[in-house]
Amino acid sequence: MATAPRRPPFRPLTRLWRVLSGDTGWKGIAGQLVFAGLLAWLVSDIVINARANLQAQHIASGFGFLAGTAGFSVNQALIRYSEADTYLRVFEVGLLNTLLVSIIGIVFATLIGFAVALGRLSPNWLLARLSGGYVEIIRNLPLLFQLLFWYLAVLAALPNPRQSLSVFGVAFLNNRGFVVPHMEPQQGAGVFVVAILAAIAASLVMMAYARRRLYRHGERLRVWPFALALLIGLPLLGIVLFGVPVSFDVPVLRGFNFTGGTRVTPELVALTIALSTYTAAFIAEIVRGGLLAVPKGQMEAGASLGLSRPAILRLVIIPQAMRLILPPLTNQYLNLTKNSSLAVAIGYPDLFSVFAGTTLSQTGQAVEIIAMTMAVYLAISLVTSALMNAYGWHLDRSQRA
């Protein structure tokens, strides 16, 4: 009979000592003390120098400047902003613009990226080569180069408003930007949104119930016709009962420019194109790698179970590939967000451009402003990677079980 192994003796102080010294004894502790001393000296030196320099330049440190009046205009603001607003308001406007371009960019980058990845994996030789060419060309050119190319060369070469390129007569592309119809909510809008949400919720519940039935009793319930009917019918009912939810304000050419509609600035257009096409090339490689990494046997095993090809992709391949794709994909989303700060090169009013650019040059509060800007990007990065780590941990556990 085997006896239970003897438990190691409990010696908390020894353990603490080992952890603190990193198993290197006195030498480790002494080294760390020296290192800490050096760091402290460096930091104190920096603080003393910075204080002296700021005093010499007559710049008051602190965040008091945020309450000051900005006095400059911003050509795109999602929230109400005027020149009389404070620098804090500028910060908010810039942050929202950064988030706006990041989200639009992420959506387009994902769509293009997945399409190109599928194209590269396609059995069609020409399509595969074409997609490969896209990736190789875009990936090997600097992003700033592409951004300037779109902004200075392509968008500037577009015709003036009078000769705009018309998109079905409702949206117009010209060298002053992209004029699109403006949506104005009417009184039925609230009901319309509620109807859509309710239809989505009901469909999800039905699908969950059907899956439960399938797993518990092996019955297949045909729910998609009902879901489709709900998704179309409920909002339609809302329109019939409460009127059209939105009215479109279609832009019209008057004189030399368009009136009505919303103008998407050329800066935003260029930035979105550059960011999404650039990131898409990287996303395509990630998706392709993920799909190729799923062993061939998985596909064959699915086929031998009698699953159809779409079902194999949906139930077997994609869930496994997603595990490999998701972490680097998130990384690319973060890169896109960080790269959106290149906006400063073309004058799109993102956080970096209006805050670390204009506000910095007006107030001279370099330390506070750059620290705040860095903190924003750092916070976005750290929160996202923390979520990703949690997800990875969750995956690890579910795979081990």
Added chain:
Amino acid sequence: MSGDDTIFVRETLAPARKAPVVTTGIIGFLRTRLFNSPLNIVLTFASAALLWIVLEPTIRFLFVDAVWKGADRTACLADQAGHPVGACWPFIQAKFTQLTYGFYPEDQRWRANLTFALAALLLAPLLVPKIPGKTLNAGLFFIAFPFLAFFLLRGGGLDGFAFYWLAELFGVAWTPSLTRFWLDFSLTTTVVTAAAVWLWGGWLNGRRAGIVTALTFAGIALVIEALQLDRGGLPVVDTRQWGGLLVTLVVSITGIVASMPVGIALALGRTSRIPLLRIFSIAFIEFWRGVPLITVLFFATYMLPLFLPGDFTIDALVRVLVGIALFAGAYNAEVIRGGLLAIPRGQREAANALGLSYWKTTGLIVLPQALRHVIPALVNSFIALFKDTTLVLIVAIFDLLGQLRAAFADPTWATPTTLFTGFAFTGIIYWVGCFAMSRYSLFVERRLNAHRNT
């Protein structure tokens, strides 16, 4: 046995079977890869159309409709050329020196050319695996070349050597003179050589190290003599006059060279068991990786001067180089850490069993293997660095892209196609650089994974 009637002999040939569908050759290729299903036929035609839409105007622009000769913008106007004008190559010819050297003085450009040539001469053999002497070659390229390039490109001389700096540090007056310089140099040589001998374990074991050190100093003396660093050196060219491809290469090569030690140190720190070192490395790496490069450049441009003593000025290019080296170092650290983690524990344990110290284990056993593992990933991060050098134009340092932008502002060359011509030219330069590096990374990867037969 007679059974003639049961023997069946066929009197006519069996009908020939239909030839199998060709799956080889061009026809087979068309059949299996391009036109094998209705969907694929549609895709093939759509792709071909797309390819035509993109390629035809590009080729027309770059070659067919291009203007090759001219003195100013009039040559590139449609009514002058008599046909729709594509690329305006005279613009590139006129701006070529600006795009390559920036405003580097014309009579000094041989220095930039010499530096380019030296870099190519040292780099080429480093990239071919078959050529021996990698240690010496790498040492020359990564350590000696940056110093040489500094004195070549910037100019200026040396007032003294190690003892001069010591005197400076302790506030001892030192009037530079030729004899003092060479006295200082020979003293430094003696002390460092003696130290090398002593460190490598006395005369018996360390004499080799001593000889190598002495030879290195002899080489340094030769360079000093050749560039006359002891007599003021070459005329100083301020970094504000640098520009174009020169700055792009200076920034990327300095970034690559300087980010390696930073990356190795941070990776070792992050894998170390000493808590303070590990925490510091993690914080440092995550900080730099979490912020965009532009904020780093702004940090270097606006905040670094504030952190230094008031009378201490630091060159704008150097500030940017520091920022880029730290930024790239953090990314390299993560790559190298991956390599360190991939080395089996047994390697370190075996080295410990032989009685090697931590530094010898790391330097002789673990790091060489780890670095070899991650060469492809490192090259990829170098590609990213090369592309990121374009960002320096935002802090008013005119690299290739910055000079291009400046060249666009010249009214003598303002034509409708100038912009596209400029972008085509610089785009080709950037693309060739990045593509070559990525192919090289693939080549190394295949070589490293040759045993896996993939």
